[in-house]
Amino acid sequence: MRAGGESGSTIQSVDRALTVLRLLARHGELGVTEIAAKLKVHKSTAFRLVTTLELHDLVEQHSERGKYRLGVGVLQLAGATTAKLDLVQRAKPVSQRLAEVVGETVNITVLSGHEALYVDQVAGSAALQLHNWVGQRIPLHATSNGKVLLASLSEVRFDELTSGTLKRFTDKTITDRAELRAQVDEVRQRGYAVAIDELEIGLTAIAAPISSADGTVVGSISASGPGFRITPDHVPDVAARVVAAGREVSRRLGWHGH
Amino acid sequence: MRAGGESGSTIQSVDRALTVLRLLARHGELGVTEIAAKLKVHKSTAFRLVTTLELHDLVEQHSERGKYRLGVGVLQLAGATTAKLDLVQRAKPVSQRLAEVVGETVNITVLSGHEALYVDQVAGSAALQLHNWVGQRIPLHATSNGKVLLASLSEVRFDELTSGTLKRFTDKTITDRAELRAQVDEVRQRGYAVAIDELEIGLTAIAAPISSADGTVVGSISASGPGFRITPDHVPDVAARVVAAGREVSRRLGWHGH
DNA sequence: CCATGTGTTGCGTAATACCCAACCCCGTTC
DNA sequence: GAACGGGGTTGGGTATTACGCAACACATGG
Numbered sequence: 001m002r003a004g005g006e007s008g009s010t011i012q013s014v015d016r017a018l019t020v021l022r023l024l025a026r027h028g029e030l031g032v033t034e035i036a037a038k039l040k041v042h043k044s045t046a047f048r049l050v051t052t053l054e055l056h057d058l059v060e061q062h063s064e065r066g067k068y069r070l071g072v073g074v075l076q077l078a079g080a081t082t083a084k085l086d087l088v089q090r091a092k093p094v095s096q097r098l099a100e101v102v103g104e105t106v107n108i109t110v111l112s113g114h115e116a117l118y119v120d121q122v123a124g125s126a127a128l129q130l131h132n133w134v135g136q137r138i139p140l141h142a143t144s145n146g147k148v149l150l151a152s153l154s155e156v157r158f159d160e161l162t163s164g165t166l167k168r169f170t171d172k173t174i175t176d177r178a179e180l181r182a183q184v185d186e187v188r189q190r191g192y193a194v195a196i197d198e199l200e201i202g203l204t205a206i207a208a209p210i211s212s213a214d215g216t217v218v219g220s221i222s223a224s225g226p227g228f229r230i231t232p233d234h235v236p237d238v239a240a241r242v243v244a245a246g247r248e249v250s251r252r253l254g255w256h257g258h
Numbered sequence: 259m260r261a262g263g264e265s266g267s268t269i270q271s272v273d274r275a276l277t278v279l280r281l282l283a284r285h286g287e288l289g290v291t292e293i294a295a296k297l298k299v300h301k302s303t304a305f306r307l308v309t310t311l312e313l314h315d316l317v318e319q320h321s322e323r324g325k326y327r328l329g330v331g332v333l334q335l336a337g338a339t340t341a342k343l344d345l346v347q348r349a350k351p352v353s354q355r356l357a358e359v360v361g362e363t364v365n366i367t368v369l370s371g372h373e374a375l376y377v378d379q380v381a382g383s384a385a386l387q388l389h390n391w392v393g394q395r396i397p398l399h400a401t402s403n404g405k406v407l408l409a410s411l412s413e414v415r416f417d418e419l420t421s422g423t424l425k426r427f428t429d430k431t432i433t434d435r436a437e438l439r440a441q442v443d444e445v446r447q448r449g450y451a452v453a454i455d456e457l458e459i460g461l462t463a464i465a466a467p468i469s470s471a472d473g474t475v476v477g478s479i480s481a482s483g484p485g486f487r488i489t490p491d492h493v494p495d496v497a498a499r500v501v502a503a504g505r506e507v508s509r510r511l512g513w514h515g516h
Numbered sequence: 517c518c519a520t521g522t523g524t525t526g527c528g529t530a531a532t533a534c535c536c537a538a539c540c541c542c543g544t545t546c
Numbered sequence: 547g548a549a550c551g552g553g554g555t556t557g558g559g560t561a562t563t564a565c566g567c568a569a570c571a572c573a574t575g576g
Contacts, residue, residue: 032522033521061523
């Protein structure tokens with residue numbers, strides 16, 4: 001029987017192994033039997049998968065003959081990826097301080113394809129349940145970060161990246177292109193973007209741009225938290241701090257603007 | 259023919275796929291043909307491997323029909339791993355500041371099995387060629403970090419972890435157990451450890467312990483750089499700063515000692 | 517002590533992933 | 547501008563490879 005694969009050419013066992021990694025990322029710790037159940041394969045198959053992953057330090061088991069979790073090999077790989085994007089490295093201390101002062105979760109995003117890509121996150125002191133966004137992509141039109149990134153684009157690029165239909169997430173999501181363009185213009189004047197309930201009900205976010213040495217916007221920094229904490233009254237104050245943080249990161253990247 | 263596998267049970271294709279990840283971590287960017295050559299497999303095999311990896315966002319190719327590099331999925335996985343070790347999160351700002359002040363590379367290690375495991379690194383401003391140690395394991399007896407970790411152990415644990423022969427790296431490496439024990443005692447009294455040319459000729463490192471809320475040592479922080487910059491004269495000064503940083507991190511972990 | 521739960525290991529089979537070759541697509545060369 | 551070369555990509559047949567099965571070692575607890 002030919003591999004009833006998804007898209008023509010994918011290796012079954014590798015696909016399963018990588019799924020194991022994602023499962024472990026999601027659940028923290030899993031046993032061979034649990035993994036087998038989730039993958040719908042035999043125990044022995046699951047075992048051989050994790051054994052191979054273990055050989056590369058991507059997973060490790062808690063105390064010989066125990067459950068499995070993600071291993072340090074992952075950190076090695078991550079180190080190699082972030083080495084190139086020194087944006088994360090340089091922004092880290094600034095993000096930390098911002099998260100400390102504001103008490104909310106701080107994120108850094110960059111433009112990747114047609115979406116905003118989260119490349120770093122620092123949990124705020126007040127964060128209850130922290131969802132890790134790092135590595136995830138979010139539509140540009142529904143987030144404060146996205147609007148900041150859009151504000152940095154030329155007219156034509158803006159049109160390109162907003163060409164599709166603007167997906168609705170909540171009833172506050174901006175789905176009209178003219179409305180979006182107006183908001184983005186405002187962001188450009190004001191220097192920061194706000195999104196309230198636009199991606200998720202109850203979530204308020206404020207973002208500001210990060211510029212590189214030559215003045216082009218390379219990313220955005222944001223603080224976000226529940227609407228009952230970041231009330232409309234607080235927005236200007238938080239925005240000022242986020243903008244200052246964005247400026248600080250820009251300065252660390254060699255930017256010398258005003 | 260039965261699989262002439264290494265250690266009983268390992269899946270060939272998965273093993274190759276993970277090797278691809280490590281290759282990409284090492285070389286940054288590689289094409290299908292290059293990967294095939296390094297793996298000693300056919301082009302098409304290499305292609306199917308990277309395609310499967312791409313499906314999980316672990317690799318991505320630069321501009322359709324181009325070379326491959328590590329992808330954002332790696333960051334997602336890494337986020338899940340470091341979420342548990344909040345040591346890294348809390349230590350980050352302190353490490354950054356220390357690296358800034360001292361100008362040398364700062365590392366954080368924890369005890370993992372019989373070795374020291376590097377869990378974080380901040381490159382110093384003066385760092386020329388930065389090798390990323392994160393995720394790597396280094397023998398306890400040959401590094402300043404290792405000696406700090408050893409100093410926190412009970413007599414029996416110390417004996418366990420130094421039971422094997424102490425591998426020699428340079429002619430300064432401590433290979434005598436009695437000598438090691440003496441040095442570790444000194445570390446315990448003095449509050450910091452020094453290693454000069456012990457792991458690598460020309461490399462000087464200074465480490466101090468990090469304690470958790472209950473007072474047990476959970477890791478170590480170190481500054482390291484070339485011996486011509488960190489001369490014996492500088493050691494006490496740098497050591498004081500490293501110790502202070504270790505205390506600061508400990509405080510952030512809830513430690514309330516003197 | 518047996519019952520039941522882990523993680524682990526040998527073995528035969530056939531499904532699977534490999535190699536091969538041809539393909540497309542882009543740059544260069546002549 | 548046809549021919550070449552070098553990238554990445556795509557079908558197909560074969561036997562290598564990885565799968566499922568079942569029995570194992572080891573822990574836990576009734």
